[in-house]
Amino acid sequence: MTVKVGVIGAGICGRSVALMLRHIAAVSHTRMRISLFDGQGVGPHALMNCPSAVAAGMLAPYSEASVSHKWLIEAGSRALALWPSWVEQLDRPSLLSQSGTAVVAHPQDKRELHDFSDRLMQVEEGDMSCLAPLPQSLTSQFAGRFNDALFLHEEAHVNVPDLLTIMADRISDAANIDSHCMAVQSIDQELAVVTLGNGERITFDYLIDCRGLGAKSDHPDLRGVRGEVLTVHAPEVNYEHMIRLMHPRYCLYLVPRPDNVYVLGATMLESEDKGPVTVRSALELLSALYSIDKGFSEACVLSMRAECRPAFPDNQPRIATFGRTITINGLYRHGILLSPLAAQVASRTLLHAIDERAVWHKESRIPL
Numbered sequence: 548m549t550v551k552v553g554v555i556g557a558g559i560c561g562r563s564v565a566l567m568l569r570h571i572a573a574v575s576h577t578r579m580r581i582s583l584f585d586g587q588g589v590g591p592h593a594l595m596n597c598p599s600a601v602a603a604g605m606l607a608p609y610s611e612a613s614v615s616h617k618w619l620i621e622a623g624s625r626a627l628a629l630w631p632s633w634v635e636q637l638d639r640p641s642l643l644s645q646s647g648t649a650v651v652a653h654p655q656d657k658r659e660l661h662d663f664s665d666r667l668m669q670v671e672e673g674d675m676s677c678l679a680p681l682p683q684s685l686t687s688q689f690a691g692r693f694n695d696a697l698f699l700h701e702e703a704h705v706n707v708p709d710l711l712t713i714m715a716d717r718i719s720d721a722a723n724i725d726s727h728c729m730a731v732q733s734i735d736q737e738l739a740v741v742t743l744g745n746g747e748r749i750t751f752d753y754l755i756d757c758r759g760l761g762a763k764s765d766h767p768d769l770r771g772v773r774g775e776v777l778t779v780h781a782p783e784v785n786y787e788h789m790i791r792l793m794h795p796r797y798c799l800y801l802v803p804r805p806d807n808v809y810v811l812g813a814t815m816l817e818s819e820d821k822g823p824v825t826v827r828s829a830l831e832l833l834s835a836l837y838s839i840d841k842g843f844s845e846a847c848v849l850s851m852r853a854e855c856r857p858a859f860p861d862n863q864p865r866i867a868t869f870g871r872t873i874t875i876n877g878l879y880r881h882g883i884l885l886s887p888l889a890a891q892v893a894s895r896t897l898l899h900a901i902d903e904r905a906v907w908h909k910e911s912r913i914p915l
Contacts, residue, residue, distance in 0.1 A: 557585030588728030737870030771819035771855030776812030781846035
């Protein structure tokens with residue numbers, strides 16, 4: 548018997564789930580047909596309109612210690628460990644750069660750096676093995692600007708547009724994945740029924756819901772948190788490591804991409820407005836960019852984009868089961884980092900349910 552599974556939403560999470568299901572089904576010799584639904588599809592047009600594409604691609608659980616709970620370091624470090632095998636599975640190990648993160652602050656914000664160090668020591672319970680001496684290349688580049696810096700050597704980053712493109716190619720090539728450029732109007736979690744925007748209803752054996760903010764009608768406490776990023780081309784600047792700039796208002800980061808392209812972000816605003824980047828945010832981001840390295844003064848601004856991240860009140864992700872449906876939502880700032888781990892947890896949960904022919908009669912949370 549072939550098990551029919553519907554995956555709703557084709558952001559980083561939905562794509563990861565579809566590909567992880569394909570992999571786990573092959574390893575377990577489970578006959579499975581996967582249908583991936585998204586109003587934008589997964590092709591080039593979807594990349595321009597996919598919220599995940601705005602992300603800079605930091606795989607940085609330790610850098611987030613100043614704004615996150617201990618759970619993120621625990622789950623994030625496990626997710627980080629999955630990434631090398633995940634890009635190998637996608638047959639593109641070059642997507643991943645395991646170059647670490649330098650955490651810096653200007654003299655007037657030195658207190659922020661000290662607070663970050665204290666917070667990291669607290670959540671790591673004194674185990675600071677995530678820290679290493681600053682690479683000599685950065686010591687030279689920071690001379691005269693950042694006298695104090697921390698280096699988180701385990702952290703990495705991934706080129707998100709290329710990642711999403713490769714995932715789309717793998718989905719298109721997969722014999723047991725059907726990709727549908729169709730909007731989903733609603734889902735029936737108990738019966739695993741999808742109602743499309745044109746009114747058509749399709750019944751599956753199981754569903755995995757990865758709609759993010761698109762599932763807000765099913766999650767009343769889900770909210771959007773606006774983030775703004777800018778992308779620049781700076782031929783006079785050469786950084787291979789990520790940089791986290793401590794700031795009283797934002798968690799600013801600089802992420803390098805190939806050919807002297809850099810992504811700087813991101814604001815965190817309690818707003819679901821997806822409109823253009825504001826003048827205030829643009830000024831703050833550009834000022835921060837120039838303060839990191841004067842070489843950015845001649846950089847060309849390639850884009851300024853804003854998107855909303857799905858978050859629950861505690862800013863922690865939720866994976867839950869009910870009826871014949873698994874939901875993944877609320878990944879907040881950590882969608883790129885956590886996506887392979889969330890996909891793995893959901894896929895293994897589904898495989899167990901298929902083996903047991905299980906139906907979940909009450910909602911149950913699954914920890915990452």
